[in-house]
Amino acid sequence: xxxxxxxxxxxxxxxxxxxxxxxxxxxxxxxxxxxxxxxxxxxxxxxxxxxxxxxxxxxxxxxxxxxxxxxxxxxxxxxxxxxxxxxxxxxxxxxxxxxxxxxxxxxxxxxxxxxxxxxxxxxxxxxxxxxxxxxxxxxxxxxxxxxxxxxxxxxxxxxxxxxxxxxxxxxxxxxxxxxxxxxxxxxxxxxxxxxxxxxxxxxxxxxxxxxxxxxxxxxxxxxxxxxxxxxxxxxxxxxxxxxxxxxxxxxxxxxxxxxxxxxxxxxxxxxxxxxxxxxxxxxxxxxxxxxxxxxxxxxxxxxxxxxxxxxxxxxxxxxxxxxxxxxxxxxxxxxx
Ligand code: KG4
Ligand code: ZN
Numbered sequence: 001x002x003x004x005x006x007x008x009x010x011x012x013x014x015x016x017x018x019x020x021x022x023x024x025x026x027x028x029x030x031x032x033x034x035x036x037x038x039x040x041x042x043x044x045x046x047x048x049x050x051x052x053x054x055x056x057x058x059x060x061x062x063x064x065x066x067x068x069x070x071x072x073x074x075x076x077x078x079x080x081x082x083x084x085x086x087x088x089x090x091x092x093x094x095x096x097x098x099x100x101x102x103x104x105x106x107x108x109x110x111x112x113x114x115x116x117x118x119x120x121x122x123x124x125x126x127x128x129x130x131x132x133x134x135x136x137x138x139x140x141x142x143x144x145x146x147x148x149x150x151x152x153x154x155x156x157x158x159x160x161x162x163x164x165x166x167x168x169x170x171x172x173x174x175x176x177x178x179x180x181x182x183x184x185x186x187x188x189x190x191x192x193x194x195x196x197x198x199x200x201x202x203x204x205x206x207x208x209x210x211x212x213x214x215x216x217x218x219x220x221x222x223x224x225x226x227x228x229x230x231x232x233x234x235x236x237x238x239x240x241x242x243x244x245x246x247x248x249x250x251x252x253x254x255x256x257x258x259x260x261x262x263x264x265x266x267x268x269x270x271x272x273x274x275x276x277x278x279x280x281x282x283x284x285x286x287x288x289x290x291x292x293x294x295x296x297x298x299x300x301x302x303x304x305x306x307x308x309x310x311x312x313x314x315x316x317x318x319x320x321x322x323x324x325x326x327x328x329x330x331x332x333x334x335x336x
Contacts, residue, residue: 004318007065007076007101008311009058011094012086012114013139014045016057019307020069020076024315025123028069030301030308033057040178044169051089058097065307073105078323080110080314082117084334085140091330099326108323110314114305115141115336116153118269120316121302121309129264129294135254137278138270139165139180142250144208144257145336151316153336156257157208164246165272167212171219171242175235186275189243192236196222198245200252208257215245247277251285258290265294274303 003022010017014035020028035053039045066072081098084091102109119134130150136143142159162170165182172181198218201211219242226233258266266286272278279297286295302309317323 004077004315005071005075006078006080006110006311006314006318007062008080008112008307008314009062009094009098010082010114010117010305010307010310011054011058011090012082012084013090013305014039014050014053015305016054016061017305017307018058018061018065019311020065020071021124021308021311021315024120024312025127027124027308027311028071029065030306031061031065031068032306033061036180043173043179045087047087047089050087051093054090054093058093062097062101073101073107076105076107078102078108078110078314078318079105080112080310080317082114082310083111083328084331085114086330086332088330088332091332095328095330099328103326108318109326109328110317110322111324111328112310112313112317113334113336114310115143115145116313117309119145119147119267120313121269121298121306122267122296123312124302124308125296125298126294128267131261131263132265132267133254133258133261133263134267134269135250135282136269137164137250137272139163139169141270142210142212143336144254146257146261151320155336157210157253159210159212161211161213162216164210164212164250165270167216167246168272170216174220174223175238182272183274185239186243186277188236188239189277190240192234192238192240194241194244195234195237196241198241200245200249203249203252208253210249210253212246215242243275243277247275247281250278251281254282255285255289258286258293263293265296266290268295268297269303271304273298274300
């Protein structure tokens with residue numbers, strides 16, 4: 001088979017990223033420009049600010065990605081882009097840039113689902129072997145996705161309310177941490193102890209769904225009550241107690257699904273896949289209870305939003321000739 005080199009664009013939220021990926025598994029370049037500093041003072045991503053940054057950045061980042069990969073457009077076989085889910089204004093910048101490049105250079109245009117991208121980040125680590133199960137945990141999603149074969153997605157469980165990353169960020173905000181608080185909370189959790197017991201929502205229920213809003217409220221109430229009484233609350237212990245609950249529920253439900261499905265691999269995916277507590281607990285439990293299943297966890301650089309994962313997912317679409325026309329639109333609520 002001949003090599004397939006894809007230029008991929010990701011702009012669904014607050015990272016502008018362009019990558020060049022060969023054969024869905026080899027990263028030639030992966031340039032990521034984060035806007036976090038611009039959103040920090042607002043305590044969250046401001047959609048209008050995000051779109052403006054994407055517009056300002058995108059052309060230079062395309063150039064940088066080609067330069068770093070040491071290729072010109074002659075070597076590119078297709079242009080891939082995230083068309084959803086995400087912020088509509090942000091998505092539109094990537095989609096428009098991808099269309100312009102595909103048209104100018106007469107290359108096929110490949111739309112990619114952002115969540116599929118997170119899952120296929122694992123293909124940049126090791127070949128994906130089916131059937132597999134993926135726990136996808138990000139700022140907007142918490143899903144258990146069963147894949148019988150390449151390109152087929154079955155969401156067997158998901159959060160009924162908040163996403164795991166969202167819960168991290170909201171509690172981080174209560175503790176006065178800069179946005180997004182997830183990473184810092186994880187670090188703090190490792191310096192604290194589980195001195196408070198928070199609920200493990202839906203853990204006993206016979207399904208693969210999650211709920212994190214009750215946990216979030218419980219943690220927030222604990223903080224408010226302590227503040228009202230003038231008590232000191234140890235933020236490290238609070239982070240450790242919160243993280244213990246999130247990780248236990250995620251690992252428990254994932255193991256239940258992994259045992260019931262006859263899988264070859266278990267993949268971790270999404271921004272929260274960077275969580276050290278989750279990485280360690282999931283690997284340990286799987287090794288203990290399902291040692292025959294290979295556990296794949298992306299390196300930290302491929303957990304958060306990046307275009308290399310979009311290039312990896314696009315390879316499957318390329319082989320199936322799932323190309324789009326120049327009428328491609330952004331789909332903020334796109335599902336797998
Ligand atoms: O996938 P991602 O980069 O963007 C979305 O598609 O949502 O995920 C971002 C989320 C944020 O909520 C962030 O706080 C969280 O991932 N996150 C973490 C950690 N690193 C990033 N949450 C917990 N522990 C971490 N180490
Ligand atoms: Zn993401």
